Amino acid sequence: MTQASNLPDDAFHVFDTTLRDGAQREGINLTVADKLAIARHLDEFGVGFIEGGWPGANPRDTEFFARAAAELDFRHARLVAFGATRRAGGSAAEDPQLAALVNSGAPVITLVAKSHDRHVELALRTTLEENLEMVRDSVAYLRSRDRRVFIDCEHFFDGYRANREYALAVVRTAHEAGAEVVVLCDTNGGMLPSGVRETVADVLAETGARLGIHAQDDTGCAVANTLAAVEAGATHVQCTANGYGERVGNANLFPVVGALELKYDRRVLPPGSLAEMTRISHAIAELVNLAPSTHQPYVGFSAFAHKAGLHASAIKVDPDLYQHIDPETVGNTMRMLVSDMAGRASVELKGKELGYDLSTDRDLAGRVVARVKEQESLGYTYESADASFELLLRDEVRGRRERYFTLESWRTISEQGPGGAAGNEATVKLWAKGERMLATGEGNGPVDALDKALRTALERIYPQLAKLELVDYKVRILEGQHGTGSKTRVLIETTDGTATWSTVGVADNVVAASWLGLEDAYTYGLLRAGLEPDAA
Numbered sequence: 330m331t332q333a334s335n336l337p338d339d340a341f342h343v344f345d346t347t348l349r350d351g352a353q354r355e356g357i358n359l360t361v362a363d364k365l366a367i368a369r370h371l372d373e374f375g376v377g378f379i380e381g382g383w384p385g386a387n388p389r390d391t392e393f394f395a396r397a398a399a400e401l402d403f404r405h406a407r408l409v410a411f412g413a414t415r416r417a418g419g420s421a422a423e424d425p426q427l428a429a430l431v432n433s434g435a436p437v438i439t440l441v442a443k444s445h446d447r448h449v450e451l452a453l454r455t456t457l458e459e460n461l462e463m464v465r466d467s468v469a470y471l472r473s474r475d476r477r478v479f480i481d482c483e484h485f486f487d488g489y490r491a492n493r494e495y496a497l498a499v500v501r502t503a504h505e506a507g508a509e510v511v512v513l514c515d516t517n518g519g520m521l522p523s524g525v526r527e528t529v530a531d532v533l534a535e536t537g538a539r540l541g542i543h544a545q546d547d548t549g550c551a552v553a554n555t556l557a558a559v560e561a562g563a564t565h566v567q568c569t570a571n572g573y574g575e576r577v578g579n580a581n582l583f584p585v586v587g588a589l590e591l592k593y594d595r596r597v598l599p600p601g602s603l604a605e606m607t608r609i610s611h612a613i614a615e616l617v618n619l620a621p622s623t624h625q626p627y628v629g630f631s632a633f634a635h636k637a638g639l640h641a642s643a644i645k646v647d648p649d650l651y652q653h654i655d656p657e658t659v660g661n662t663m664r665m666l667v668s669d670m671a672g673r674a675s676v677e678l679k680g681k682e683l684g685y686d687l688s689t690d691r692d693l694a695g696r697v698v699a700r701v702k703e704q705e706s707l708g709y710t711y712e713s714a715d716a717s718f719e720l721l722l723r724d725e726v727r728g729r730r731e732r733y734f735t736l737e738s739w740r741t742i743s744e745q746g747p748g749g750a751a752g753n754e755a756t757v758k759l760w761a762k763g764e765r766m767l768a769t770g771e772g773n774g775p776v777d778a779l780d781k782a783l784r785t786a787l788e789r790i791y792p793q794l795a796k797l798e799l800v801d802y803k804v805r806i807l808e809g810q811h812g813t814g815s816k817t818r819v820l821i822e823t824t825d826g827t828a829t830w831s832t833v834g835v836a837d838n839v840v841a842a843s844w845l846g847l848e849d850a851y852t853y854g855l856l857r858a859g860l861e862p863d864a865a
C-alpha cells in the first residue's frame with residue numbers, strides 16, 4: 330500500500346471501524362475481498378482512518394492486512410490494525426500478538442486496554458498496577474517501532490463511575506507513554522449524552538490527553554453520545570458505516586459526519602464527499618449483504634419521503650419547511666408519497682415528480698385525491714406502487730384508461746396428485762389490436778401460470794414484453810379477522826432492465842388480485858416502451 334497522498338487534517342479524526350467492530354455484528358461475515366472493497370469505499374468517502382481488523386486473531390484478518398499492503402492505494406485514509414495490550418506478566422517486546430500488529434505493516438495501531446478496575450481483576454485476573462504497566466509497556470513498544478498508537482479504553486465510562494482515579498490513571502499512563510489519542514469507550518453502550526459530556530470534559534481537564542469517543546448503541550444514543558463527546562472536546566470519533574457493530578451496533582458514521590459537517594459546520598471530510606454519502610452507505614450495505622435500512626437518517630430511502638398532506642402543502646411553497654437539510658447535500662432525494670393521507674398538494678408534487686403538471690387544474694388534483702382515498706379504503710396502497718398511481722393519474726388526466734389489451738376472461742386450474750405433485754394451468758382470453766387472443770400457460774403456481782398465459786397471448790403483437798421480468802411479488806391478507814374471506818393485496822415489482830416499477834392489485838382472492846397487479850405492470854411497461862395504447 331502506498332501512503333496516502335491527500336491526507337485529511339489531523340486536527341479532527343473520523344475513524345471508521347466497520348471492518349473490525351462492524352464485522353462483530355451478528356449476521357455479518359465478510360470475506361477478504363469484501364473487506365478490501367469496503368475499505369475502498371470508505372477511503373473514497375474520505376474517512377481519515379480505517380480499522381481493518383485484528384491481525385493474528387484469525388487467518389482472514391491476517392490475510393486482509395497482507396493484501397491491503399499490496400492492493401490498497403488509499404487517497405485519504407490510513408490503515409489501522411487493532412489488538413490488545415500485552416499479556417499480564419509478559420513483556421511487550423516478546424508478545425506474539427503485538428508482533429503480529431507490527432508485522433501487519435499498518436502505520437497506526439489501536440490497542441484495547443482495560444480501564445475499569447473490576448474488569449482488570451475479574452477478566453484479566455491481574456493487579457491494577459500490572460494493567461497500568463501493560464498499557465505503558467505496550468504503547469511504548471509500538472512507539473519504538475514507529476507506529477502511531479491510539480488506545481481504546483474499554484468500559485471507560487462504567488470504570489470512571491466505579492473508580493474515577495483508576496480510570497484517569499489509565500488515560501494518563503497511555504498519554505504519557507506516547508498514545509496519540511485516548512479513546513473513551515462506552516463498551517456496554519449504556520450511557521446517555523449528559524453523562525458522556527460531563528465525563529469527557531472532566532477527563533480532558535484532568536489529563537490534557539487528546540480524547541476520542543467510541544460509543545456502542547445499546548441505549549439508541551450512540552450518535553448523540555458521540556456528538557456530546559465532541560461538544561465536550563473529543564476530536565476523534567469512532568464509527569461504523571450504517572451503525573453496524575456488536576449487539577445493536579455502533580455510532581453510525583453517516584449521521585455523525587452529517588451532523589459534524591452540516592450542524593456543527595466542521596470540515597471533517599474532503600470537499601464533495603458528503604454528496605456521495607447515500608451511494609456509499611448503500612454500496613457498503615450491499616457488500617455486507619444486508620438490505621439498506623430505509624429509515625436511516627440522511628441516507629435512507631425514506632429519509633426525505635413525505636406522506637402527510639399538510640407537509641406536502643407546505644413543501645410545495647418551500648421544501649425547507651419540512652426538511653432539516655436539502656437531501657441533495659447528502660446525495661439523497663425528496664420523494665412524495667401518495668396515500669389516503671394525501672391532499673391536493675401531495676398529488677401535485679408527486680405529479681411533478683412523474684412529469685405531469687397539475688398546478689393549473691385544482692379540480693383534477695382533487696379528483697385524483699378522491700380516487701386514491703376511495704381505492705385505499707378498498708385496500709390499495711399507492712405509496713408502495715408508484716406505477717399503479719401513475720396509471721390512475723393518467724386515467725384522470727386523459728379521462729379514460731389507456732389499454733394495450735382488454736380482458737375477456739381468465740381461468741386457473743390447480744391440480745394436486747396423491748403424491749403431492751402439483752400442476753397449475755391458466756387460460757386467458759383477451760382482445761388486443763382488434764384481435765381476440767386465447768392462450769394457456771403452465772406454472773409453479775396459479776399466478777405463474779397466469780403470467781405465462783398472458784405473455785403467450787401478447788408476445789406476438791408486443792415483443793417488448795420479452796424484456797419485462799417480475800422481480801418481486803408480495804402478498805398481504807387484509808382484514809385478517811375474516812380468515813379465508815379476507816381481501817388480498819398483491820404488490821408486484823417489475824423491471825425492463827433499466828428501471829423497476831411497482832404495481833398493486835386488490836381482490837377477494839390472490840389470483841384475481843395478482844391479475845390486476847400484472848395488468849398494471851405490463852400496461853406500465855408497454856407505456857414506458859413508448860408504444861401507443863390500443864383502445865379506450
Ligand SMILES: CC(=O)SCCNC(=O)CCNC(=O)[C@H](O)C(C)(C)COP(=O)(O)OP(=O)(O)OC[C@H]1O[C@@H](n2cnc3c(N)ncnc32)[C@H](O)[C@@H]1OP(=O)(O)O
Pocket residue numbers: 350353383385386387413414415416417441442443452453454483516575
Ligand atoms: C470491546 C471489543 O469489542 S474489543 C474487540 C474484541 N474482538 C474480538 O474479541 C475478536 C477477535 N478475538 C479473537 O479472535 C480471540 O478472542 C483472540 C485471538 C484475541 C484471543 O483468543 P484466546 O487467546 O483464545 O483468548 P480468549 O478469547 O479466550 O480470551 C481473551 C484473553 O485476552 C485477555 N485480554 C482481554 N482483554 C485484554 C487486554 N486489553 N489486554 C490484554 N489481554 C486482554 C483475557 O484476559 C483473556 O486472557 P486468558 O486467555 O488468559 O483468559
Ligand SMILES: CC(=O)C(=O)O
Pocket residue numbers: 350441481482483484514515516517543545
Ligand atoms: C473497543 C471497543 O470496541 C469497545 O470498547 O466497545
